[in-house]
Amino acid sequence: METFDWPNDTDWIWQGPLAAPSTWGKPGLIMAFNLECPGCIGRGIPFIKRLRDQHEDQAVFALLHTAYGHKTFTRDEVEPQLTHFASDFANVGMPVALDLSGDLARSWGAEGTPHWFAFDASGRMVRSLYGSQENATTRLTYLMDELTEPTAQP
Numbered sequence: 001m002e003t004f005d006w007p008n009d010t011d012w013i014w015q016g017p018l019a020a021p022s023t024w025g026k027p028g029l030i031m032a033f034n035l036e037c038p039g040c041i042g043r044g045i046p047f048i049k050r051l052r053d054q055h056e057d058q059a060v061f062a063l064l065h066t067a068y069g070h071k072t073f074t075r076d077e078v079e080p081q082l083t084h085f086a087s088d089f090a091n092v093g094m095p096v097a098l099d100l101s102g103d104l105a106r107s108w109g110a111e112g113t114p115h116w117f118a119f120d121a122s123g124r125m126v127r128s129l130y131g132s133q134e135n136a137t138t139r140l141t142y143l144m145d146e147l148t149e150p151t152a153q154p
Contacts, residue, residue, distance in 0.1 A: 004125070005107045007064070007097035013079055014086040014096035018062055022123030027147035028060035029140070032105045032115040034070045035078075035085060043132035044114035045090050051144055052094060058148035060119075062095045068102030069112040075100055118143055 009017040021028055031048050033040035045063075052061040065082050067073070079098065086092045099105050108117055111130040118127040118140070127143055129136055 005104050007099070007104060011097045011099070012095055013083055013098055014092070016062075016095040016097060018060070018095040018097070020123065021060070021119040021125075024060045024119070024121070024123060026059055026121050027144070028062070028119045029144060030062045030064055030117045030119075032064045032066045032068070032099070032108070032110050032113055032117070034066060034068075034113045035081060036070055037113040039132040040114045041090075043137070045092065047132065047137050047140075048094075049090075049092065051140070055144055055148045059144060062097065063092060064097050064099055064105060066099035066102050066105035066110065066113065068099065068105040068110050070102075072101065116140055118147065120147060 006020045007017070012018060029048065029051065031040075031044055033044055035041065048061060048063070065078070075098065078100070082096065082098065086096045105115065109128050114132050116127070116129045116136070117125055118129075120126045126147070129139060
């Protein structure tokens with residue numbers, strides 16, 4: 001099984017901490033995003049919330065707020081805004097972690113924001129996809145349907 005960096009427990013600022021994908025026992029999707037990214041806020045967040053609503057019991061969903069590709073701020077500058085966004089403004093309903101330096105998203109291979117990381121039930125990253133336009137969201141919809149499809153019984 002591949003290993004990769006994971007947020008520390010203290011990096012989870014909303015509904016966390018969340019253990020690494022290898023412990024989930026089901027597929028999952030993480031979106032790396034930034035509050036200053038229009039595609040993230042206008043398309044990515046609503047999309048991942050819809051996917052979560054469709055696959056809530058079958059998959060794990062989380063957000064990683066990253067500075068990768070964006071201006072860096074201190075934790076004191078970004079955490080209050082991000083907590084307000086997650087709890088009150090967008091009511092995201094999933095764990096949110098902070099990647100203040102952008103190093104975590106970079107180590108996962110992010111190309112910018114939004115960037116999606118899909119995991120199978122064993123915790124293996126099976127897809128890494130950049131963007132929030134229709135072609136990206138269509139591919140993610142099909143992938144999550146495939147990953148959460150019950151296995152055929154003989």
